Amino acid sequence: QVQLVESGGGLVQAGGSLRLSCVTSGRTSSFHTMGWFRQAPGKEREFVASIRMNGGTTYYADSVKGRFTISSDNAKNTVYLQMNRLNTAEKTVYYCEADVEFDGSYWYKSTRLDYWGQGTQVTVSS
16 A cells, blocks of 8 residues: 655744655555645645656745755655745645656646645744
């Protein structure tokens, strides 16, 4: 059974940094991409970044380019999201998911299966 477990959230002051981790278990070798998302209450889930597991090509939402970095450690089955210069508007729950594609404007799943983790809360204080 595939599981995604996010961690690393917490409280940080505006302008600060956090590194999120997403540990995957199960048949993770079949994943082509991994992505990070965030969702505020009452809003749609927002794409943040994704990475191709073969080759390491990365994709970012315009709002985080230059501040966030997604990376992976395949030996540890872990995907990271380094977040720098956080602002208060980015206070929300962050999730990881497998097999997501981003065309520069829209994201979509490349498979029918959903694996969303439970999320990790990021709080940014002013």
